[in-house]
Amino acid sequence: MPTKAIRGIAASPGIAIGPILRYEAAKLVANQHYTSDIPHELLHLEEALTQARQEIHGFYEQAKQTIGTQEGAIFEAHEAFLNDPALLEQVHTAIQQQSSSAAFAWQEGIERYANQLRLLHDEYLAARATDLEDVGQRVLRILQGGQEQALRLTEPTIIVATDLTPSETVRFDTQMVCAFCTATGTPTSHAAILAKALGIPAITGLGSDLAQLADGLQVIVDGNTGEILLAPDAETLERYRLHAQIQTQKQRIALEASHQPAFTLDGKHVEIVANINSPDQVAEALTYGAEGVGLLRTEFLFLERATAPTEEEQFGIYRAILTGMHQQPVVVRTFDIGGDKPAPYMPVAEEMNPFLGVRGIRLALTQKELLQTQLRALLRAGVGQQLRIMFPMVSSSEEIDVLREHLMEARKTLEERQIAAAANVQIGIMIEVPAAALMADVLAEQVDFFSIGTNDLTQYTLAADRTNEAIAPFADALHPAVLRLIDSVCKAAHARQRWVGLCGELGGDPLALPVLLGLGLDELSMAPKAIPLCKQQVRLYSQEQAHEIAQQALKKRNAAEVRAYLKACSHTIGDH
Ligand code: PEP
Numbered sequence: 001m002p003t004k005a006i007r008g009i010a011a012s013p014g015i016a017i018g019p020i021l022r023y024e025a026a027k028l029v030a031n032q033h034y035t036s037d038i039p040h041e042l043l044h045l046e047e048a049l050t051q052a053r054q055e056i057h058g059f060y061e062q063a064k065q066t067i068g069t070q071e072g073a074i075f076e077a078h079e080a081f082l083n084d085p086a087l088l089e090q091v092h093t094a095i096q097q098q099s100s101s102a103a104f105a106w107q108e109g110i111e112r113y114a115n116q117l118r119l120l121h122d123e124y125l126a127a128r129a130t131d132l133e134d135v136g137q138r139v140l141r142i143l144q145g146g147q148e149q150a151l152r153l154t155e156p157t158i159i160v161a162t163d164l165t166p167s168e169t170v171r172f173d174t175q176m177v178c179a180f181c182t183a184t185g186t187p188t189s190h191a192a193i194l195a196k197a198l199g200i201p202a203i204t205g206l207g208s209d210l211a212q213l214a215d216g217l218q219v220i221v222d223g224n225t226g227e228i229l230l231a232p233d234a235e236t237l238e239r240y241r242l243h244a245q246i247q248t249q250k251q252r253i254a255l256e257a258s259h260q261p262a263f264t265l266d267g268k269h270v271e272i273v274a275n276i277n278s279p280d281q282v283a284e285a286l287t288y289g290a291e292g293v294g295l296l297r298t299e300f301l302f303l304e305r306a307t308a309p310t311e312e313e314q315f316g317i318y319r320a321i322l323t324g325m326h327q328q329p330v331v332v333r334t335f336d337i338g339g340d341k342p343a344p345y346m347p348v349a350e351e352m353n354p355f356l357g358v359r360g361i362r363l364a365l366t367q368k369e370l371l372q373t374q375l376r377a378l379l380r381a382g383v384g385q386q387l388r389i390m391f392p393m394v395s396s397s398e399e400i401d402v403l404r405e406h407l408m409e410a411r412k413t414l415e416e417r418q419i420a421a422a423a424n425v426q427i428g429i430m431i432e433v434p435a436a437a438l439m440a441d442v443l444a445e446q447v448d449f450f451s452i453g454t455n456d457l458t459q460y461t462l463a464a465d466r467t468n469e470a471i472a473p474f475a476d477a478l479h480p481a482v483l484r485l486i487d488s489v490c491k492a493a494h495a496r497q498r499w500v501g502l503c504g505e506l507g508g509d510p511l512a513l514p515v516l517l518g519l520g521l522d523e524l525s526m527a528p529k530a531i532p533l534c535k536q537q538v539r540l541y542s543q544e545q546a547h548e549i550a551q552q553a554l555k556k557r558n559a560a561e562v563r564a565y566l567k568a569c570s571h572t573i574g575d576h
């Protein structure tokens with residue numbers, strides 16, 4: 001009898017085998033209770049907030065040690081919630097004017113704030129609502145005099161939960177937890193990000209299938225495919241054990257060779273570079289052998305704050321990244337705000353379809369001063385460095401004309417102020433809108449390079465919202481429709497001697513590598529940890545072999561056929 005399997009969203013790669021432990025943190029609730037001693041309640045709240053700050057600071061220090069500053073910063077954001085003036089004012093008012101107990105007032109304040117975030121129907125903000133509730137429960141526990149419950153695990157265990165908060169994720173004993181599986185959440189929820197940073201396989205978005213994962217059931221979790229095999233037979237278990245061992249071995253070998261450039265068997269160099277969001281990730285990118293940065297998502301410098309970063313602030317950050325990368329190329333994308341990444345100080349009227357609305361350069365072009373500030377900061381930071389500037393969400397040639405005028409204006413302002421600006425900056429655009437892909441021959445005349453954003457190109461081509469877990473199977477970047485667009489973009493660019501990179505999640509997927517190589521991509525940009533294995537993959541193929549694989553993939557009828565074909569190819573090449 002074949003082993004039964006259920007499928008969720010692959011959120012962190014790797015294979016784990018073990019028994020399930022259902023983990024559901026009991027949700028604390030405060031009942032309304034009126035106080036006659038308002039100063040006492042205010043003091044009680046203040047003391048609880050102080051203790052919560054200390055606890056969270058402890059997590060921050062612990063996370064910094066075990067998984068790095070970047071991921072640890074999640075807990076800095078938790079601390080910021082505790083100091084949020086609007087939230088604190090609401091809670092104080094409820095205590096002072098309604099004589100609410102501190103616990104009830106706090107609970108109400110958190111619920112209201114979290115609901116506001118969820119009502120915006122945005123994956124990123126919904127994940128922040130979970131963070132906020134995590135902080136809310138911590139303070140409530142302290143106010144109610146409870147102790148933090150630690151889960152004691154005695155054997156390697158697969159944790160199954162409806163959802164996991166960041167502080168739960170980081171508190172688990174990583175020697176004993178071998179995978180996380182959740183009903184909700186997407187690959188961008190913080191628990192998934194932490195799982196990736198901890199190197200623990202994770203599957204999210206299991207929905208009601210979670211009910212099939214009973215306590216003690218033996219399962220295989222495949223974080224690469226999102227599949228969970230229930231009560232596998234001895235032969236399946238053996239196969240996966242071997243697979244997991246080979247994966248670990250391959251990772252080790254790949255890491256040893258990760259500082260060498262990646263050449264195909266017949267000598268084509270493919271630039272393997274990193275996707276990063278902040279200077280903290282430069283060290284990680286270098287550790288894993290990045291030959292540069294293929295995508296610096298600058299919008300992360302603009303989010304979760306009340307005002308935009310100043311020119312000086314941005315200059316400092318860009319300069320630190322450029323110099324930190326030791327003269328290697330750095331592609332900086334101008335802020336891609338809107339869609340799933342709104343900023344409170346860049347208001348956009350309510351939109352039915354934010355992904356089809358005012359986002360990326362559409363928004364930037366309405367915020368002339370912010371764009372000018374960023375371009376000036378970039379031109380200053382790029383002096384003597386290999387800076388490349390890239391614009392997101394471009395859909396027409398007119399936009400490129402206007403963006404080039406903006407760049408000239410930023411240069412002119414610096415000249416007038418007698419401030420040095422970088423010369424020879426390559427200018428590129430993201431190809432993430434199908435219209436841009438189809439018009440690539442025209443757009444290539446206006447820029448130095450393209451970088452294909454398959455995350456958005458896939459959602460727009462297949463009409464499948466990238467943040468909607470219910471339609472995740474439709475949004476497969478290996479769909480031949482997406483591959484055909486990538487193919488025509490590469491041809492159009494190369495016919496005009498422009499280089500083409502790819503910086504969506506597909507770029508770091510080892511299964512996709514031969515196709516991307518065969519379609520002629522010159523650069524692949526990915527999460528730093530994915531670099532060593534992808535470099536190894538490049539070394540397995542000649543350009544001719546990869547070209548043949550790509551041609552076959554382009555002819556397939558759907559994504560499933562492409563995947564099956566690529567799996568068969570990688571078996572032949574001896575990679576699996
Ligand atoms: C993409 O769309 O593929 C991309 C890299 O940009 P982002 O994921 O930031 O939208």
Ligand code: MG
Pocket residue numbers: 392432453455456
């Ligand atoms: Mg994008």
